[in-house]
Amino acid sequence: MSIHTPKNHQQCAICCRPFFNHHTAIQFILMSDGGVQGEIVPTEKVQGYQGVMQGGAITTLHDSAMTHCLFSRDVCAMTARLDVRFIKPIPLNTVIQVQAHCLKSKRGMYLLQSNIYVDGQCYSKAEAKFMQFLDNR
Template sequence: MKTDRTIHTRTAREAHPNCAVRSADDPLGLGLESDTSEDGTTSITVRDGLRFQGYQGRLHGGIISLLFDAAMTHCLFANGLSGVTASLNIRFLRPVISGRSITVCAQVEKQKSHLHLLKGTLHQGGELKSKAEAKFWIVSPAAGYSE
């Protein structure tokens, strides 16, 4: 798939202007940034940690789910696609410590017509803490985008 910062920015702005994870304009938004590498992997790094706890000192599983969903959505944006989550399955392997740096990565694994399969990982301190698999239903390509 073709990835490009301009395509990502345009698609995100048009399809998802009030993203709860990335929007700096939303006072409740997390204001995080995503980055897409040459191989198409999109990552969201939380450098100073998040303070949304479930159990004492542990990042809430719902926040982990939100971060996976956002990384996968922005992975599609980097390819000029806009999609909605059809399913999201997360395997929580180890507790994620709140307040510490984490990186969530996502990559398109398969495409079949309007359905895309994405996989993701969450690392903290170099250790795999959780992984996810999701299906996204593609609702529209970016305006003016073609392969």
């Protein structure tokens, strides 16, 4: 099941256009546990050191996944804090999977986590706080 992107987010340079490669925008689906999942093949477009993704692009992928996890709950929110752990260099031209889950929410604040996997192994983890805003048109 795909996630509805609110109108006020449909011009996003990361989520709605090919950002991680030259061909496809990342698509997220709802998982049975309430989280979201997306797959993408990053290319030299997001290269940092030779053959691996740049750290800012990895951080962007986490942020995008967590944002879509909130969209799956009909919540529009902005990142308030984002902490990323880089475990292994993420290779280019390989299918990578990102998953995000909402851990808790209280009065318009949301705590989420995200993991990036290559061949089933976790290569990066992130945790973020998001703050809801009222305009979700």
